[in-house]
Amino acid sequence: MTYEDLKKRIEQIKDPGFDKPFKEVNGIKKLVIGPTGVAELEIYLKDKSKHEQQVKIEIIKLVKIELGFPGIKIDFFESEFVPEGEKLIRYLAIASGKGGVGKSTVTANLAAAMIRKGKKVGIIDADVYGASIPNILKIDVKPLSSTEDEKMIPLVKDGIEVISTEFFMPPEKPLMWRGPMLGKMLVHFFSGVKWQDDVDLILIDLPPGTGDVALDVKTYVPRSKVLVVTTPHRNASHVAVKAGIGAQTIGHEVIGVVENMSYYLNTCNNKREFIFGSGGGEEVAKKLGVKVFGQVPIGQPQNGDYLYTEKDSAGKIYDEIAVQVMKEMEME
Numbered sequence: 001m002t003y004e005d006l007k008k009r010i011e012q013i014k015d016p017g018f019d020k021p022f023k024e025v026n027g028i029k030k031l032v033i034g035p036t037g038v039a040e041l042e043i044y045l046k047d048k049s050k051h052e053q054q055v056k057i058e059i060i061k062l063v064k065i066e067l068g069f070p071g072i073k074i075d076f077f078e079s080e081f082v083p084e085g086e087k088l089i090r091y092l093a094i095a096s097g098k099g100g101v102g103k104s105t106v107t108a109n110l111a112a113a114m115i116r117k118g119k120k121v122g123i124i125d126a127d128v129y130g131a132s133i134p135n136i137l138k139i140d141v142k143p144l145s146s147t148e149d150e151k152m153i154p155l156v157k158d159g160i161e162v163i164s165t166e167f168f169m170p171p172e173k174p175l176m177w178r179g180p181m182l183g184k185m186l187v188h189f190f191s192g193v194k195w196q197d198d199v200d201l202i203l204i205d206l207p208p209g210t211g212d213v214a215l216d217v218k219t220y221v222p223r224s225k226v227l228v229v230t231t232p233h234r235n236a237s238h239v240a241v242k243a244g245i246g247a248q249t250i251g252h253e254v255i256g257v258v259e260n261m262s263y264y265l266n267t268c269n270n271k272r273e274f275i276f277g278s279g280g281g282e283e284v285a286k287k288l289g290v291k292v293f294g295q296v297p298i299g300q301p302q303n304g305d306y307l308y309t310e311k312d313s314a315g316k317i318y319d320e321i322a323v324q325v326m327k328e329m330e331m332e
């Protein structure tokens with residue numbers, strides 16, 4: 001059995017997620033035969049969490065039992081293959097170091113600005129312990145429906161599709177789960193949701209910090225890029241740098257920084273007052289090697305909501321941020 005023969009046989013195995021052989025979906029990332037004859041494989045799988053076990057057994061049977069290799073080592077990764085004619089869904093995770101810097105507010109307003117630009121946007125509210133997207137968007141929470149193949153259908157508000165842990169909890173009860181349970185919930189968010197067929201971008205509202213969820217994003221949506229939110233205050237920017245470097249270290253591209261609560265515009269003299277100091281956004285951007293996409297002032301939308309419209313000056317700032325995000329995400 002030569003290397004080429006082995007490769008041919010593995011290429012014929014089907015990726016169940018695509019229902020196509022690995023050869024057609026670029027499923028083999030690595031295949032080497034070590035000096036002791038052990039076959040080492042890295043395989044790309046669609047819906048890895050669902051199909052990994054089944055495919056593992058199939059490959060082991062082939063390589064060890066049928067072909068008689070002395071050993072095998074397989075690692076699986078989520079597939080990034082996009083079949084011809086299908087649209088590539090882009091993912092952008094919104095990260096911050098500290099909590100309360102306005103990450104969820106920025107996520108929701110960025111989504112609204114994208115909708116104004118004619119894009120189709122979804123949000124995965126993965127801020128598991130402080131889920132606030134349904135509240136910001138004033139979503140009427142009701143039981144989710146599902147498709148025939150048991151994919152969850154997100155709730156929609158103002159054209160923004162949303163999936164959130166909040167939808168699965170009794171109202172006003174805190175989420176008190178441990179990491180592994182949350183991990184399972186998030187796997188469903190990443191591979192068990194039926195977004196609109198032509199969705200352009202999914203924003204992922206991460207929990208603050210650099211914890212498990214950020215690592216889950218790397219596992220389940222490896223192509224996701226990252227946007228970092230900070231306030232101008234040094235305490236926030238110091239930790240935001242860590243969140244950004246953490247994302248870069250595990251292989252995500254950080255596309256830019258949004259500085260929130262940058263200043264208060266005093267309408268009496270039309271001057272900016274830097275209540276939380278200044279320079280935090282620039283510092284984060286410099287350390288991560290990216291640009292500040294925008295500085296959002298302290299304030300609330302005119303309509304008393306959390307979402308700005310294009311009539312608010314902050315709404316216009318979000319529109320400019322959206323343009324830069326679209327450019328970096330190659331969505332224009």
Ligand SMILES: Nc1ncnc2c1ncn2[C@@H]1O[C@H](COP(=O)(O)OP(=O)(O)OP(=O)(O)O)[C@@H](O)[C@H]1O
Pocket residue numbers: 096098099100101102103104105106127130131132207208260261262296297298299300306
């Ligand atoms: N530019 C702003 N001006 C005034 N208030 C703001 C601004 N941005 C956010 N806020 C308010 O700050 C609070 C925290 O915002 P938000 O929930 O978006 O932060 P967060 O970073 O997502 O928090 P966490 O991740 O800890 O849940 C909210 O009450 C929000 O309305």
